Amino acid sequence: MPINFKFSYQVGNVLRALALVMLASFTMSAYSASKTILVLGDSLSAEYGLARGEGWVNLLQKKLEAEKISVPIVNASISGETTSGGAARLQALLDKHQPAVVVIELGANDALRGLSLAATQQNLRGMVAAAKKAKAKVLLIGMQIPPNYGTDYTRQFADLFPKIAKETKSVLVPFMLKGVADQADPSLFQADRIHPAAVAHPIILNNIWPQLKPLLPK
Structure with a gap:
């Protein structure tokens, strides 16, 4: 043929x-493919009481730019946010931004309101699971509260974060306010003695950066 x-x-x-x-x-x-970092936090990440650009999230963006790392950040933090509020908002944020990394900085308001630690654990686990299901890496930010909430409650709250990080195989920042809340320096805080002043946010970023950097998309 x-x-x-x-x-x-x-x-x-x-x-x-x-x-x-x-x-x-x-x-x-x-x-x-998304290279976005999604930050889901409360007032500690939402620049409460600070001039725009002074919070650790904005300092992180500047650090990335200085190191020529092209990774955008979506700061979805809300002052007063609890883990239940974050859990309710997260899926929509994942669908919209499809982040490569999710930073979860929540729990402090649960403890300050004396909410159930069991519910806080459940909410945090749910958020980690949702982020990982969306193929994002997770950075869990550990927090502590003053001892005046009772020794047992204070200890159990602090233990939540390493416990969940271990169970979910997530990366952990042991204590967001290390070098800030454990210092007898009033200049590190705003007048309310709760929220860190602008001068403290570079310290906060230094606590977070070593754990966050290895998670960044290449």
Whole structure:
């Protein structure tokens, strides 16, 4: 049977075109994969009482830019937020931003209100699970509260974070306010003696950066 070279040539062109389309699609998909960091926190991450740009999240963005790391940040933190509020908001944020890394900085308001630690644990676990299901890496930010809430409650609250990090195999910042809350220096806090002053936020960032950096998308 004679070979139709014209037909074979056309088929070859079609196959090459399809291959190029598939390669372009794969490349665009890989390139467009989200590199976003999503920060889900409370007033400690929402710049409460600070001038715009003074909080640790904005300082992190500046650090990334200075180190020529092209990773955008979505700061979805709300002052007064609890773990239940964060859990209710997280899925919509995951769907919208498809982050590569989720930083969970919640729990302090639960403790300050004396809420159930069992509920706090459940909410934190649920958020970690949702983030990992969305293929995001998780950084859990540990917190502590003053001892005037009772020795047992204070200890159990502090123990929540390493326990959940271990169970969920998540990366942990042991204590967000290390070098701030454990110092007898009133200049590190705002007038309410609860929220860190601007001068404390570089310290907070230094507590977070060593654990966050290895999670950043390449």
